[in-house]
Amino acid sequence: MNLKTSRQRLARTLSTTTDLLENxxxxxxxQLKGFGIKKEFFDxxxxxxxxxxxxxxxxxxxxxxxxxxxxxxxxxYADILMIQIVMRNMINNAIKFCNKNSxxxxxAVYQKEGNMLxxxxxxxxxxxxxxxxxxxxxxxxxxxxxxxxKGTGLGLVVCxxxxxxxxxEITVTSIEGEGxxxxxxxxxxxxxxxx
Numbered sequence: 001m002n003l004k005t006s007r008q009r010l011a012r013t014l015s016t017t018t019d020l021l022e023n024x025x026x027x028x029x030x031q032l033k034g035f036g037i038k039k040e041f042f043d044x045x046x047x048x049x050x051x052x053x054x055x056x057x058x059x060x061x062x063x064x065x066x067x068x069x070x071x072x073x074x075x076x077y078a079d080i081l082m083i084q085i086v087m088r089n090m091i092n093n094a095i096k097f098c099n100k101n102s103x104x105x106x107x108a109v110y111q112k113e114g115n116m117l118x119x120x121x122x123x124x125x126x127x128x129x130x131x132x133x134x135x136x137x138x139x140x141x142x143x144x145x146x147x148x149x150k151g152t153g154l155g156l157v158v159c160x161x162x163x164x165x166x167x168x169e170i171t172v173t174s175i176e177g178e179g180x181x182x183x184x185x186x187x188x189x190x191x192x193x194x195x
Contacts (some may be wrong), residue, residue, distance in 0.1 A: 038081075106119070126175050
């Protein structure tokens, strides 16, 4: 094994460990009694660009292009820290399950119901049906990526919980061998809080 390969493997291991610790920290913090969700209006495009920049080193190792189609000024009403963790996990998963020279597309579309629909679509290896049925369960599912990247097994459980706590929903569609598409909805106003 050459020095470059060793460094890449070490970088991936450190990244996985950091992601696991971050997920556990935020998950446990959210479970504490009295821990409040701090909802606020924030610019979705800025958050997505920051998360793309965070993932550029991992994406460049696999020559993956991350494209976003999110207009400036698209505001959502949620806990920004929780949604940052959700986006981080979903982009990380997209990179993990893409082959070299792939693309990831991130879109955000305002819906009439007062929600923003955010989708992360990749053209990676897709998800087998038996795994898809368990993705958001608390069963610890960790699948290796296309370059043998390790997962934490906690990411999507945390994502589902955080999206739900922010009055949103998360869904997934996938065709094995063609990729996966994860979509979340988030409120664009305070109105759901009043119900």
